[in-house]
Amino acid sequence: AQSVAQPEDQVNVAEGNPLTVKCTYSVSGNPYLFWYVQYPNRGLQFLLKYITGDNLVKGSYGFEAEFNKSQTSFHLKKPSALVSDSALYFCAVKGTGRRALTFGSGTRLQVQP
Amino acid sequence: SQTIHQWPATLVQPVGSPLSLECTVEGTSNPNLYWYRQAAGRGLQLLFYSVGIGQISSEVPQNLSASRPQDRQFILSSKKLLLSDSGFYLCAWSINLNPEAFFGQGTRLTVV
Numbered sequence: 001a002q003s004v005a006q007p008e009d010q011v012n013v014a015e016g017n018p019l020t021v022k023c024t025y026s027v028s029g030n031p032y033l034f035w036y037v038q039y040p041n042r043g044l045q046f047l048l049k050y051i052t053g054d055n056l057v058k059g060s061y062g063f064e065a066e067f068n069k070s071q072t073s074f075h076l077k078k079p080s081a082l083v084s085d086s087a088l089y090f091c092a093v094k095g096t097g098r099r100a101l102t103f104g105s106g107t108r109l110q111v112q113p
Numbered sequence: 114s115q116t117i118h119q120w121p122a123t124l125v126q127p128v129g130s131p132l133s134l135e136c137t138v139e140g141t142s143n144p145n146l147y148w149y150r151q152a153a154g155r156g157l158q159l160l161f162y163s164v165g166i167g168q169i170s171s172e173v174p175q176n177l178s179a180s181r182p183q184d185r186q187f188i189l190s191s192k193k194l195l196l197s198d199s200g201f202y203l204c205a206w207s208i209n210l211n212p213e214a215f216f217g218q219g220t221r222l223t224v225v
Contacts, residue, residue, distance in 0.1 A: 032212040043119075043203055043216035044157075051212065090157070094212050099164065100147055100172075101214055105156040 002027040002095045006104035013081045014112050021076040021089050021107045029096030033074040035065055038088040038106075047089075050074060061085070081111045115140035119204045119217030126224055132177075132191040134220050136204030139185065144206040146187040147214060148179055151201040163187060199224045 003026045013019045025031055032051055036044040048059025055067045065076045074091060088108050092101040119136045126132060138144050145164050149157040159172045161179035169179050176195050180188045187204060201221050205214040 034213055036216075041201075041219070041221065043218045044205075046213055046215060049213050099145060099170070100159050100162050101212075102159070103149075103157040 002031075002093050002098060002102045004091050004093050004102055004104035006089075006091055006107045008107050009105075010108045010110060012110045012112065015083050016080050019076075019078050019081045019085070019109065019111070021091075021109060023074045023076065023091030023104060024072050025074060025091070025093040026072065027093050027095035032094040033065070033067060034092040034094075034101065035059065035063065035074075035076050036090045036092065036103075038090065044090060047076075081109075083111050083113050085109060086111045115206070115215065117204060117206055117215060117217045119220060121220060122218065123221045124223070126194050126222065128196055128224055129193050132189070132194050132198070132222070134189040134202055134204075134222075136187045136189075136217055137185055138206045141185070141206070141208060143184060144208055145214075146181060147205040147207075148187065148189050149203045149205065151203060151219075157203065161189070194224045196224050198222065 005024045034049045035047040038044050047063050048057050050057045050067045058064045063078050065074055067074050088106045090106050091104040094101050116139045147162045148160040150160055151157050163169050163181045166181055177191050201219050203219045204217040207214040
């Protein structure tokens, strides 16, 4: 079985400050890890992925994520938040031999001006 | 480039009526196709996935079914809708060389 936990329902941050959205996972074998963003009444947009290699992965819109195998975590980060980053963020995992992604429950990011 | 089309964008249907949501992918061959449901703007639940024409795997027992009549077409159906079928339905595709999935814009279904 594979699962993802996003422990925070909502994260509030001031514009210009760094942001972190947390994600931990459970999977058999080596994980493929992903972050997606969703704006209201829209589909999910792919931000970034970790497959193998460097633990720090860079993605779209200035986002990055850090893979930590010992802590089974894949936290999403951005050095300086924008108001336009306010959205719902999903972490997802895909284990070896699995056909589909399993998603976390989502974290709502609110960036205040 | 690859694109995914999902329609309709919104749908209001009475309880007991049938359902057909369609999803098509362009620009790729033999994609893996998925239907997810998102309830109350939160987590996504995998409903069905397909690795080829006529091959459907169901993840949860429910009032819905899926079909893949053509390589790049994936249809979600119901013979009789329930109130609990309301939600935001998302179609997605991936290919075996890359593990990430790409999503359509979704269909907001309200059963009344």
